[in-house]
Amino acid sequence: MSRLRLGVNIDHVATIRNARGGRHPDPVRAAHMAAAAGADGITAHLREDRRHISDRDMERLANEITLPLNFEMAATEEMVAIALRHRPHAACIVPERREERTTEGGLDVAGQLSVLKPLVGRLVEAGIRVSMFIEADPRQLDAAKAVGAPVVELHTGAYCDAEGADRDRELTRIIAAAAHAHAIGLECHAGHGLSFDTVKPVAAIPTIMELNIGHFLVGEAIFIGFDASIRHMRQLMDEARKA
Numbered sequence: 001m002s003r004l005r006l007g008v009n010i011d012h013v014a015t016i017r018n019a020r021g022g023r024h025p026d027p028v029r030a031a032h033m034a035a036a037a038g039a040d041g042i043t044a045h046l047r048e049d050r051r052h053i054s055d056r057d058m059e060r061l062a063n064e065i066t067l068p069l070n071f072e073m074a075a076t077e078e079m080v081a082i083a084l085r086h087r088p089h090a091a092c093i094v095p096e097r098r099e100e101r102t103t104e105g106g107l108d109v110a111g112q113l114s115v116l117k118p119l120v121g122r123l124v125e126a127g128i129r130v131s132m133f134i135e136a137d138p139r140q141l142d143a144a145k146a147v148g149a150p151v152v153e154l155h156t157g158a159y160c161d162a163e164g165a166d167r168d169r170e171l172t173r174i175i176a177a178a179a180h181a182h183a184i185g186l187e188c189h190a191g192h193g194l195s196f197d198t199v200k201p202v203a204a205i206p207t208i209m210e211l212n213i214g215h216f217l218v219g220e221a222i223f224i225g226f227d228a229s230i231r232h233m234r235q236l237m238d239e240a241r242k243a
C-alpha cells in the first residue's frame with residue numbers, strides 16, 4: 001500500500017502568536033520543526049480575516065521552507081492573486097465565513113461550477129496542484145472533477161465530532177467517498193479535526209494519499225512537544241497502513 005503523506009497545518013501556531021500580537025511562536029520555525037519530525041508537507045490557511053496565518057507568514061513559508069507548501073485559500077480573486085504570486089506546490093480551495101469558529105463544512109463545488117472552473121484553471125495553469133475541500137459526497141466529488149481539480153480533500157470534521165454509531169456512519173461515508181474519488185481519477189486527501197484517537201480508521205483507507213492535521217498537533221505539543229506530537233501521529237498513521 002502506498003505511503004500515506006502527513007501535511008502538518010501550522011495555522012494555530014500563528015493563533016498563539018497573534019494572542020499577544022508579537023512574533024513568538026514563529027509558524028515558519030514550526031514548519032522547519034515539522035520537517036525535522038518527518039512531515040511530508042506544510043499546510044497553512046490564509047484566511048480572509050487573517051485570524052491566524054498572515055500574508056507575511058505565507059510569503060516566508062513560500063520562500064523559506066523546503067517541504068511542499070499547501071496553501072489553503074478561499075475562492076476569491078484576492079487569494080488567487082496571492083497564490084499566483086507565491087506559486088506554492090499546492091492550493092486547497094476551502095469555504096470561509098467570517099463568523100465561523102473553524103471550517104464548518106466542505107466547499108459547495110456543485111453549486112458554483114461556473115465560478116470555480118476558471119479559477120481552478122488559472123491555478124492549474126500556473127503549475128499549482130489544486131484540491132477542493134469538500135464533504136464526503138459523490139455529488140461534490142463529481143463536481144470537483146468537472147471543475148478540473150486533480151485532488152479532493154475530504155472534510156473529516158463530522159466524523160471526528162461524532163460518537164458511536166454516528167461516527168461509524170460518518171466513517172462509512174468517508175470510505176465510500178475515497179473509493180469514488182479513486183474510481184473517477186481524483187487523488188484523495190482528508191483532514192480537519194483529526195487526533196490520535198480518530199486518525200487510524202481514516203489512515204487505513206487505502207485510496208487516501210494524504211492527511212492534513214494541525215489543530216490537534218499544536219495543542220498536544222503543549223503537553224509532549226511539537227516533535228513528539230508529529231512523530232506519534234506519524235507512527236499511528238504507519239500502524240494503520242500496516243494493519
Ligand SMILES: CC(=O)[C@@H](O)[C@H](O)COP(=O)(O)O
Binds near residue numbers: 011094101191215
Ligand atoms: C480547512 C481546514 O480544515 C483547516 O485548515 C482549518 O481551516 C484550520 O483552520 P481553522 O481552525 O481556522 O478553520
Ligand SMILES: NCC(=O)COP(=O)(O)O
Binds near residue numbers: 009212
Ligand atoms: N485541511 C485540514 C487541515 O489542514 C488541518 O485541519 P485541523 O487538523 O487543524 O483541524
